[in-house]
Amino acid sequence: MMSWFGGRKRSAESAKERLQLVLIHDRTDLSPAELTSLKDELIQVISRHIEIDADAVQIDVQHDGRSQRLVADIPLRSVTRRRAE
């Protein structure tokens, strides 16, 4: 729904989005900075075993009701591509 005052996002939507992020960090006691360093360490560890596309790694905390889960999406570099390089 567009605002009467020129197309800005309605405030309820901002409230919900901001709360979603804040609650994840409150519940897990994990700050955005800690999440970033966790991601970096994860990339290091996994890279020792298998070649991954480090720039495309995504990691975030998702919630379902009151349970949280850490979801990581780690694209692998294919062996054929590696050989071509």
Next chain:
Amino acid sequence: MTAQVFTISSGKGGVGKTTTVANIAVALASDGAKVVCIDGDIGLRNLDVVMGLENRIVYDIVDVIEGRCKLRQAMIRDKHLSELYLIPAAQTRDKNSVSPSDMTRLCNELRPDFDFVLIDSPAGIERGFRNAIAAADRVLVVTNPEVSAVRDADRVVGILEAEEKRSTALIINRLNPILVKQHDMLSAEDVLDLLGIQLIGIVPEDEGVIVSSNRGVPVAQDMKSSAGQAFRNIAKRMRGEEVAFMDLDKQSGLWDRIQKMAGRK
């Protein structure tokens, strides 16, 4: 008779805990239940004024705990409802005058004579809150559809989970259906989605609440008030009745029509 002990809590102050306790108590007692309220906010006593009983206080909860009076002597009977009582907080003491085990002992002493013990928890998550939840069978968490209140409610729910108090339910207080419709207030669905706990009531914003607390007569006694109706519904759900949630949209109907006429929709 074995009373169920309900603690009403919130984390954040000013969301309407005390008003909620007074109104649920009045609604339950009007339906014939035997109810005792305990003001758990030692040092910041308020439930007495909201219930209109401030002039009748002789003894308080700390007097009972420290043995200066009998439990019955500290119980103030409501002016209108003969099966409704209040045990007031001490005004000149602090939260450390009461321990969680004191509260448990007090509630166990009350259980045989009542259907419901309602404890008004202080704001915050420190000692007073710990005292208030110690004896609770169920905890009702009150919040407003507003960022700081929802965040604090989530903290409280988290602590209750850690304490293995599984039976937690949410009251969304002061919901303004017009603002929700304009997408300028979190909806009940938004709040439930964020907090992920069971809902027991949605109370619409209602000027009648202020008017009735000015008079010391809880709004649940006003049959025309929408907030009063919402509190009476919560009381019914506490007794295990299935009551449909009110259609708050109906109340914004007039405003809606005005907006349509003004060509804004």
